[in-house]
Amino acid sequence: MAGMTSSARPLLNRRLAEFGTTIFAEMSALALRTGAINLGQGFPDTDGPEEVREAAVRALRDGRGNQYPPGPGVPELRAAIAAHQLRRYGLSFDPDTEVLVTAGATEAIAAALLALLEPGDEVVALEPYYDSYAASIAMAGGTRVPVTLRPHEGGFRLDLDELRAAVTARTRLLLINTPHNPTGTVLTRAELAAIAELAVERDLLVVTDEVYEHLVFDEGGHLPLATFPGMRERTVTIGSAGKTFSFTGWKVGWVTANGPLVSAVRTAKQYLTYVSAGPFQYAIAEALRLPDSYFENFRADLRRKRDLLGDGLRAAGFEVYQPQGTYFITTDITPFGEKDAYAFCRALPERCGVVAIPNSVFYDDPGAGRSQVRFTFCKKDDVLQEAAGRLQQLAS
Secondary structure, three states: OOOOOOOOOOOEEEEHOOOOOOOHHHHHHHHHOOEEEEEEOOOOOOOOHHHHHHHHHHHHOOOOOOOOOOOOOOOOHHHHHHHHHHHHHHOOOOOOOEEEOOOOHHHHHHHHHHHHOOOOOEEEEEEEHHHHHHHHHHHHHOOOEEOOOOOOOEEEEOOOOHHHHHHOOOEEEEEEEEEOOOOOOOHHHHHHHHHHHHHHHHHHHEEEOOOOOOOOOOOOOOHHOOOOOOOOOEEEEEEEHHHHHHHHHHHHHEEEOOOOHHHHHHHOOOOOOOOOHHHHOOOOOHOEEEEHHHHHHHHHHHHHHHHHHHHEEEEEEEEEEOEEEOEEEEEEEEHOOOOOOHHHHHHHHHHOOOOOOEHHHHHHHHHHOOOEEEEEEEOOOOHHHHHHHHHHHHOO
């Protein structure tokens, strides 16, 4: 019969059987259908710096990057990434052998895990986690071992004893995210030092997702894990232009690590996208050379937006966990007598005209985040104010 397969075997392989349409696609479609304000997916509703956009236009017109760029990334961008890491953090990387440009951070994560894991290797990851982590571990044949960040004094914190207990003889890699999506947690110097000591002691590799490095709202700023003793040679650091310069559609990310690690990741990456974002790479090279004032103003603006939305959410009756970084605020819906965040988020567009994301999708055990809802604040002030006003209906 037409359309039937030759056997009863499922079309989707078993490694990906647990993964369907992402929650972001589902909720964004709901926002489009209902006309609701989308505070679910973390993309800005304004473009980044005009000079960076013009740099992309100039590259297009000059014919730079319109054909395949070099596999590791254009030399100008690799040099700019290396210079950024040195200027900001004192980390020295050879742009020719220790920097790799990727199609956003998502590809960098996938390529790193595909390159570094053997089937059956365990990956310890901080839960709740960005949904691509679980899928990438599965595609690589690894086994994910969650260590849950738990609510504590108005935020979320890591239990270091639980982290140590999660490491076994089968553990190959730690997958660390700071600033952390979705909770907004920024790991402290003491926590990072403990993670570094554990990695060195157990001879573990570490993949660290630091795409929100320029969105740490408290004093002290971002601390890359690679700066800690013994970590330079075992850490794959992932960065991204999308979150820092508000050009998420350009999909320009990168990896910095020692030569052998970058070579391994590049081996996997070349069979994923091969290359991408040619003209945009030249523009991001210029963006990374913007003065420190740009990064300071960017952080201050997002901190103000965080407070604007956070105040509105509290006024509407949510319990709010104050984020120390990222684009996101996690809330709890228990004060409304609600317990099922998924049902709450599906009904919210009709109730209030706002879309949010249920945090339960970021946990292996959905019960762990069953009453948590995530909102994004990387939107225009008037959009945040309108959303906060609509959510006031919940208070009544």
